[in-house]
Amino acid sequence: MTIRELRILPPLAVGRLGAAPTPMDNYDVEVDPSRPLGNRRLVPASTFEVDPGSGEIARAFVPDELRFSQDGKARPVAPFLEVWALTEEGQLEPLTTELLSRCGASPADVHWRVHLANHKLYRRTGANGDKIEARLDLVDHARHAVQATSEHFWPQKRLPLGHVQYIKPTAEFPGIRLRYTPAGGYVYGSSKEPPDPGGPEDPNIVEVLYDASKGRWLGYFDPPEGAPELTNPAQIYAGKQVGPNWVSKGYLDDECDGLVYVTLTVAGRTLSAYARIGAGAPAYAPDGFPVRTVADELEQAIEGCEVDPEHVTAQEIAAVEEIVRRAFESVRLMNTAVMNGNTVDGQVNVASTMVRQDTGDTGRYFEPIMARSIVDTVALENLHQNLLVALRSGTAPWFADVLRDHDEIGDLSAKGRRKMPAMMRGADGRYLTLTRRQVSIIRAVARRAVSPSGEISGPSEVSGSGEVSGSGEILGSGEVSEKSEAGER
């Protein structure tokens, strides 16, 4: 047996901060086929309990119920990273003790290296000494704290960025994996005087780390007149107004991102791979998903921004249903009357909305986007429900026309602002567009040729593997019926 190469999967893992002692349990998110726009069900799933001392997976269990917090603290989302091997058969398969043994290697031949960083201060000040970095090598199965430092920290001060542990494989759990547990989500501070050993005076922070006599983060401000190199949006740091300036209070957090490397020395060759991890805020509505995600960005970069409209399969139809479902999952948790720019409780133009931003950024006339009667959450649920039904029956070609294209973000006409997705902000600060690939998929599905009876005509393929059936009937789960006899329609 020869291992040609290694991979770490997933290649990008999202950790989520929390100070609870036990990481979040595993669960599945399921769509109720009878209520495709209803709330998804959270179903407890097989969870690994890691013995922090031995590094072994002590057991796999399915929790009785899901709790996202514990004793008033958020449970951190602590992802596992698995090592996979590209074997001589040309396939990726999990790297296990058995596979290592067949190659004449053992888990001790696997080494890990972790490089995490928080560059939030550096991004503002531009001072290299403001980079906060942690590097760690792992050759054992102990649970290691990731302690980051900076040239501008007080002596001996470290920013905790969580823990990493090379999970010790066992006969029951033979896979080679690492676990990253993010930090507690604390706020840290800065001072010009050496930190008080008794703890900080400022109740907002847990510890003073940053030496403000070395660096300028405490008291820093983005130029109020703006500058093209600033973050966009700018002035997004804890601060206070001093004259025209938004002046930094010198706060920093324990969010981070970085790289995890694995190396395996086998038969005189050193193989390596890397993956990315990050630690961010909790997902506070875990039974829903954002309408546009980093997975969509990466998928577009991998697969391209266009799909072939002549080959709409069940995969594309399911993808469109998922986009509509996700859109509604955002809408459901938004006060859409507010986001529409309506007057609420007699208050005009108070909340941060696209309506407000249109006027602030460009001088556009301030006016709500749509009639108030159609933007209430209840009305929008009905709209999305109707859209889903139309998409399923192949009668929604109009939907393709109301989508906002990526190069229409400058159209702030009344019609332009009403395009979909509505009332939301994109990465460029103007009205949100989906990825071009998402748009292409929706258009391909919405405009697929449909006969008056709802039958898909033309080149759509039929297969038992989940592609569009002759009838085009879609099951609630996103699966496609293979019924094609006219009598069954």
Add this chain to the structure above:
Amino acid sequence: MRIDPANRTAQLQYRAAGNPPSSQPDSAISNCFPGLEFDFRNIWRRMFEGIEMHEADNYVLKGEGEYKRLEKHRLLLVADTPTVVEVNGPQTPGGPPIPLTSQGNPDGVWTMEWSNSMAAVLHTNAGKTVTGHFTKHPSPKPAGIPMDPSDPTKPDYSKLEAVELKVLPLFGASAETGEPLAVIDEGRVQPGELTQSLCSPWQNDYRECACYYWAASRPDYVNVEVAENGSSVGNSWLAKRREPKQYVLDDRKDTRLVSYEDLFREWQGELRFIVGGDDHD
């Protein structure tokens, strides 16, 4: 279980044993302004060899070697694909859409997000050379694409600086085969850069922004019911108390909402998880 090494989407979506869905890339928002888990706009900063772009603007932050001269210039076209669009809209009630120019934006243009504007160019030209057209001079303010007076449908290339740019692949490459991997290249984005332009600390953003464009991750309107008049009634997610059930508009000073200090000190006790639209532990 086996995965085809060429199937990068499958690798990207792979959920490792024991990992909850909230650890997956499809749980992280990408309408980053600036973002929640990541500011994913940062993956595009080094799309061209020797040049570092602003993550959210067509402004050149750094240039190496011969590209040093392009610092502070703006990149307006890549392979004839525009990076900016004109902004139009009414300035009076019922008025016609007109170019929305201002002292700070005299050409009335806006830089599109890289992910979409460059999607086709970068996908088809990874590893290849394309022609970029920059402003001829440093341009701190947004700049429009100068059009040819004799043919207003075409750029006036004489007013731009043409530079050959090598498109760097977004993804790493297999040492064995050279084929692209599913992981973002280690040199393309350095540790700390995916989160560097988020709020510091992130808790500040939960009140500072008063915006709800990531409602599926950071809810706004919760415990919602249908009221007697057929419309909805519910709580602000940031409301300290859930009774009476009413939406408290965030005017940045209403004490019925969780404050900055509350978030810094006790965000984990103040912010509630929402399942089924309702509060959940």
